[in-house]
Amino acid sequence: MANLSIKNIRKTYPNGVEVLKGINLEINDGEFLILVGGSGCGKSTLLNMIAGLETVSEGEIQIGGKRVNDLPPKDRDIAMVFQSYALYPSMSVRENIAFGLSLRKVPNAEQEATIARVAKLLQIEALLDRRPAQLSGGQRQRVAMGRALAREPQLFLFDEPLSNLDAKLRVEMRAEIKRLHKRLGITTVYVTHDQVEAMTLGDKIAVMKEGVIQQFGTPDDIYSKPSNTFVATFMGSPPMNLIPAVVEGRDGAGFARIAGDENSPPLSVPLLISSSAIAAYENLRVLLGLRPEQVSDNERPGMSVAVELPVAMTEVTGADAMVFTSLGGVEIVCRTQPRSVAGTDRVRLHIDASHALVFDASTGLRIV
Amino acid sequence: MSKLSRASIYAVLVLAALYTLAPLWVMLATSLKSLDEIRDGSLIAAPLAPTVEPWLKAWSSACTGVRCEGLKPFFWNSLLMTIPAVLISTFIGALNGYVLTQWRFRGSEVLFTALLVGCFIPFQVVLLPMARTLGMVGLSDSIFGLIFVHVVYGLAFTTLFFRNYYVSIPQDLMKAARVDGAGFFTIFWRILMPISGPIFVVCIIWQFTQIWNDFLFGVVFAGADSQPITVALNNLVRTSTGVKEYNVDMAAAIIAALPTLFVYIVAGKYFVRGLTAGAVKG
């Protein structure tokens, strides 16, 4: 068991491309860190560096307080699931799982017990004697998980381990991973593209973009206080609406003024900011950040601003209806109850201003 | 496809097969005839009174220069030379391919390109430098010298084969093995070797054919006692004691060609499979 500390890590591949540009992360013993970010932003690279499979160009990695920069993978006491499964093609599932154990001289009886345990856990008992080539994508992924779970290392590294599973199995495996993590308490770094996985599994989330960490915090922080527009739109589905506005002070209160267009009237949304902040930001061009559920048919007395908007399209997703409309010249998505929009082409919505976020339009950084 | 076009395709194929097999047939038929029958009969006629006399003579008593012990001693020479040379060059080629694809280092691509150039160096060019090298390391005129020459010369090819085969193996496989605690040779033996069957077959056939059939290195670098069968065959055919014994010559030629034929028949189906095998799936 160990904490993981990543200090100012940089990675430049031999072809001269700088893939990671100064990464700092710190997680405690037993914590679950999620890495998210667009394709090619360097998540796998970072994971490989933690594992010792890629050299560190600059900076320091510590596992359990010990610098591991120059330690080979096998001495770091880690287990890893690869994005491409990386099962040994000539070995059966059983041999794949046992390979690491036998190299570590685990007694045979213990190996057998371990194989039985992970096979049961991952529902691959029937596949133990098959070769990887005889498995489906999802089955391979589970075997890859099994290979990692066969050991109890200091650190688990998972690179999108559930990306190829069907929805049902994915939910099951997600719950299983969570349970396992609760039970074993092993520090984990987990790469995913899946919002729900990120929000439900993570103790901490690091959102990356082009080799830079955009925000590092708890799932709640990331969701409710995104530090910039990238994080705001990356996490959450459908993404947060960003509506161009201008900060305005009136009678000691702050507002975000949204210009009107042919569809919607001009609008002033009250902001919860201090008078000094009003003075500082007066007339600044900003983006007003509203999650779809903050523009709904649900009125909150005192903090709501009502507006009537044309409906461009609706998608009913079970309990909710997603209403696509436009406000301030941009398309926005609102989450309402299906009956509010049934058969109408205009809908009356309430903007919940109490959780509205404000981003500087030129830098993208959050100011409120 | 119509019956007619199918028939004509088969006709062409059969003709091509006959054309290719004709020389073999002539050799085989001639080797089983007595000298009298050869003189009187037609070239392509089947032997009327087949005899194995020419084969026995070619194997154990025909004269190759001053020695008259047939091809037998040289056949063993060739085996003693070819088998180790094939195995060593194939094995080193496999290691080279493994390193060049899975343990890339600064300059590994340059090294590979340089090795490729080795494939294009004609035998004649290396004769003199190689002779000097063999002299210096004390391997002149011996089977070991020949083995050494063939290993060195074959490395460019075997490395090329294995590199091109291993290059399609995903890096993540190595990474997973390293995390599991496998080192350089463990990965090679336990993970790469078991999936290398087809390319081993290709490489062994190629090397066996090259080395067994080589004449130039044999004639230049072998001593009188270590000459390979190709050199002996040449001597046998050119040594005449009065009358030219075509039947013995043919039998000797077939004996000299048998091992390569054998290797092709045993491993041939893997040969094609290995040459066309692209990615390693699963």
Ligand SMILES: Nc1ncnc2c1ncn2[C@@H]1O[C@H](COP(=O)(O)OP(=O)(O)OP(=O)(O)O)[C@@H](O)[C@H]1O
């Ligand atoms: N061996 C390498 N040599 C050079 N560049 C590389 C190498 N491996 C990866 N890269 C580059 O580094 C960048 C980050 O790659 P990485 O695999 O870490 O992305 P990722 O965040 O895992 O993406 P994905 O979500 O698609 O898996 C990419 O632009 C990639 O092209």
Ligand SMILES: [Mg+2]
């Ligand atoms: Mg990746």
